[in-house]
Amino acid sequence: MFAIIGTVPDEKFPLTCGSISLSGTNLIVDGQSGDRRKVDINRGTPALLATAFKVCEYFGAPPPVAYLIGDIGTGAGSRKLYAHLEKDLPDARFSGLTFHYIQPDVDWHNRVLFAVNDMAERPLMIADAGFMYAAKMSGQAETYDLFTPDIGELAFLADDTAPHPFYTRGFIFHEENRVPELIARAYQHGNAARYLMVKGEIDRLADAGGVLKSIKEPSVPALEAIGGTGDILTGLVAALAGIGKDIPSACISAAVISRLAGELAAPDPGTQVMDIIQKIPESLKAFYARHHLPFE
Amino acid sequence: MGFFSLFKKKNAELATSVADRGILVFENTSEVIRAETLLKKGPWRIRVMGPPPEIRTGCDLVIEFPLIEWLEILRLLEAEKISPLEVVPVSGPLLDPVSIFFTKDFGRFLMVRAANMKITVEKETRTVVNISGGGCPDVPYLAAEMIGKSLDEAPAPRTIGHTLCGYALQLAYEEITKQCLP
Numbered sequence: 001m002f003a004i005i006g007t008v009p010d011e012k013f014p015l016t017c018g019s020i021s022l023s024g025t026n027l028i029v030d031g032q033s034g035d036r037r038k039v040d041i042n043r044g045t046p047a048l049l050a051t052a053f054k055v056c057e058y059f060g061a062p063p064p065v066a067y068l069i070g071d072i073g074t075g076a077g078s079r080k081l082y083a084h085l086e087k088d089l090p091d092a093r094f095s096g097l098t099f100h101y102i103q104p105d106v107d108w109h110n111r112v113l114f115a116v117n118d119m120a121e122r123p124l125m126i127a128d129a130g131f132m133y134a135a136k137m138s139g140q141a142e143t144y145d146l147f148t149p150d151i152g153e154l155a156f157l158a159d160d161t162a163p164h165p166f167y168t169r170g171f172i173f174h175e176e177n178r179v180p181e182l183i184a185r186a187y188q189h190g191n192a193a194r195y196l197m198v199k200g201e202i203d204r205l206a207d208a209g210g211v212l213k214s215i216k217e218p219s220v221p222a223l224e225a226i227g228g229t230g231d232i233l234t235g236l237v238a239a240l241a242g243i244g245k246d247i248p249s250a251c252i253s254a255a256v257i258s259r260l261a262g263e264l265a266a267p268d269p270g271t272q273v274m275d276i277i278q279k280i281p282e283s284l285k286a287f288y289a290r291h292h293l294p295f296e
Numbered sequence: 297m298g299f300f301s302l303f304k305k306k307n308a309e310l311a312t313s314v315a316d317r318g319i320l321v322f323e324n325t326s327e328v329i330r331a332e333t334l335l336k337k338g339p340w341r342i343r344v345m346g347p348p349p350e351i352r353t354g355c356d357l358v359i360e361f362p363l364i365e366w367l368e369i370l371r372l373l374e375a376e377k378i379s380p381l382e383v384v385p386v387s388g389p390l391l392d393p394v395s396i397f398f399t400k401d402f403g404r405f406l407m408v409r410a411a412n413m414k415i416t417v418e419k420e421t422r423t424v425v426n427i428s429g430g431g432c433p434d435v436p437y438l439a440a441e442m443i444g445k446s447l448d449e450a451p452a453p454r455t456i457g458h459t460l461c462g463y464a465l466q467l468a469y470e471e472i473t474k475q476c477l478p
Contacts, residue, residue, distance in 0.1 A: 009437035044436030073434020073458030075365055076339060101433050103459070104364050106313040129431030130461075137315040152412035152429055161388040163315055163363055165412035165431075166460040170396055224400070225407045225416040227428035227439050269405035269416045270425035272443075 001093070002123070002242035004052060004235075005067040005085065005131075006045025006100030007077055013039065013070030015080055017088070020049055020066050025274055027053075029066050039068070042274045045100045047228040048128075051235030052098075052242070054280040061243045065094070071103060078103035078130075086111045090118035097123045098238040099131035100231070104164070109134035113143065124241055127193065128234045136191050137163055144193035146247055148234045151179065151200050157192055158185035176201050180211050195247050197237060199230050203255040205248060212248060215255040220262040228273030232280070233258045257287045314386045318363030320373075321347065321354040321382040328357045331378050335361065335369065350389040354381050364432060367466075368458040394464065397471045406476060410468035413461060422447045422476050432459035447473050 016031040027046040029037045041050040049066055056063045067085065071077030081102060089097075089112070097116065109131065116123065127135045128148045135141050136157055149157060156165040158181075179198055186192040187208045198204045201224065203215040223229045236254035241247055258276075260283035265276045322328045328344060335342045340362050347358045361369055363385055373380065385391050394411040405425065407416040413435070416426040423446050427439040434457045442450040453466040 007433040007436075009433065009440050043440055044433070071433035072437040073365075073432055073462060074339075074368060075362075075433075075458070078433060079339075101431065101436065103433055104316060104431070105362070106316045110313070130433065131431075133431050134316070138313060139315070150412065150429060152409065153431070156412065161391060163318075163385045163387045163391075164460045166393055166464045167385055167388070167391045168394060168411060169391065170394075222402065225402065225405065225414065225426050225428065227414075227426050227443075229428070269402045269407060270418060272426075 001062055001065060002096035002098070002238065003065040003067060003092075003094045004045065004049050004098045004100065004238060005081070006048065006102060006129075007071040007081070008039045008046055008068055009043055009072055010039070010070040011072050011077070013037065013068065013077075015069045015084055017067045017084070018065065020053055020063050022050055022053055029068055037068075041277060042272055043228065044231070047273050047277060048098070048100055048231040048235040048238070050277050051232045051280060052239035054277070055236060055239035055284065056243065058281060058284045059243055064239065064242060073103070075103035075105065078105065079108065082108035082112055086115045089115040093120060094123045096126065096238065096242050098126040098234065099128070100234070101129045102131045102134070104130045104134040104137065106134055106138045109138050110140070113140060124247070126234070126238055126241070128230070133164060139190070141191045141193055146195045146197060146237065146251070147193040148197045148199060148230065148237065150230055151176065151198065154179065154182045154186065154196070154198050158182040158189070160189040160191065179204055183211065195251065197233070197251045197255070199233055200224075203233070205251045205255075213252050215252060215259070218259050218263045220259060220267065222267045222269045222271065223262045225269035226267060226271055226273055226276070229258065229262065229276065232261065232273065232276060253287065257283050260286055314360070316363055317360050317386040318366060319347070319351070319384050319386055319389065320359040320361060320380040321351055321384070322358070322380055324355050325357055327378055328355065328359060330376070331359055331373060331380075334372065334376055334378070335359065338372070340365065340369070348386075348389050351382070351384065360386060364459050366460055367454060367462045371454070394467065397468065399475065406472060408468045408472040408475065410471065411464040413464040413468050415465060415468045415472050417447060417472055417476055419476060422478065424450050427465065430461035430465065432461035434458045434462045435465070438462060438465055447476060
């Protein structure tokens with residue numbers, strides 16, 4: 001069983017931890033204390049969770065456990081979530097943890113990492129979005145198994161000084177053809193996880209030795225503009241790794257499946273991410289029909 | 297015994313990280329005191345300290361604060377007419393905010409990226425159709441508030457955002473507004 005941890009853009013959404021299901025365009029979280037919460041899939045961590053749910057559903061695997069709380073950027077919800085994780089994780093048993101939209105806070109990040117360290121078995125550790133920023137700032141990036149940055153975030157990882165992508169220095173070019181250079185620089189400064197899945201026009205899987213695989217087909221240029229497409233990719237990786245695939249094959253499969261879902265949605269830059277998430281079952285079917293057995 | 301090399305370090309060493317902290321520089325001490333009084337009422341961990349050697353403006357005291365939440369803190373100070381001379385990261389007082397923009401023309405749509413934030417508008421109607429990138433929790437919130445509205449109607453990110461991602465989106469928003477003049 002794996003868990004996905006993040007926030008929803010609604011200040012009133014209380015801390016809710018439990019199993020998830022989908023109902024139309026909503027994500028349902030059944031909290032451990034019997035509370036049932038509903039949230040729109042179209043934004044933030046719910047998009048990642050909905051994607052992971054669809055993968056688990058396809059494979060007949062148990063869905064991920066969600067740790068969610070409302071936060072619109074004040075950090076208040078994130079701090080409650082951090083505190084809950086610090087208390088809850090040492091006794092929890094998860095094969096993987098994926099951290100997502102959480103207000104970056106180095107001290108809290110470190111406290112959560114200490115809590116993970118107290119777990120009976122080491123989970124696979126994936127970080128994206130704000131939690132990845134905190135992981136880099138803490139100097140503990142190498143503790144993680146996977147980061148999933150886009151190019152702007154990769155430039156931030158490559159900049160040993162920047163405390164946030166907003167401060168990435170100008171000489172660190174955020175250009176597609178400079179990605180291998182940025183990857184090398186991120187590893188050189190100890191600011192990358194064991195693997196990096198760099199999301200972009202070309203998706204690149206890398207480790208400390210450099211780019212392992214580039215995925216550029218099918219090419220759907222409009223996806224770059226659509227908010228949440230990165231969450232789809234991270235959700236696919238989290239779920240595929242959660243059901244037992246190793247990280248490289250989970251990343252490579254996820255990149256192709258997300259591109260197929262994008263292609264099936266025939267998007268323009270105004271398309272919303274929910275329209276692409278709806279195509280995930282079809283894209284999984286197409287991908288595994290082409291690649292034979294799901295667990296090959 | 298833990299799993300991670302992290303735990304070779306002492307807890308105290310990790311707990312005192314300043315990597316996510318910023319510095320507010322003010323013209324005089326009375327402004328520092330006013331700002332400190334105001335910010336201490338909020339949920340933030342702040343402290344008054346001497347400025348690092350790289351800072352050559354302002355008075356002999358600065359306020360250290362959580363840099364990520366810059367936008368919200370600045371809005372609070374502005375409401376009380378307190379204006380810092382400078383806001384800089386502790387980890388690199390000479391660092392400047394991003395100033396390079398990347399523009400992509402999709403024909404009917406235009407996308408602008410500043411740092412990690414992208415905004416896309418439909419050119420003819422000047423409607424915000426997508427916001428992507430970013431990692432702070434105000435990004436999905438800003439997207440929910442801005443998408444579907446014209447650049448004139450949508451709230452500017454600096455008025456409802458809270459974080460540095462919100463600030464990066466503000467820069468992208470200003471740039472795309474400039475490029476899509478009515």
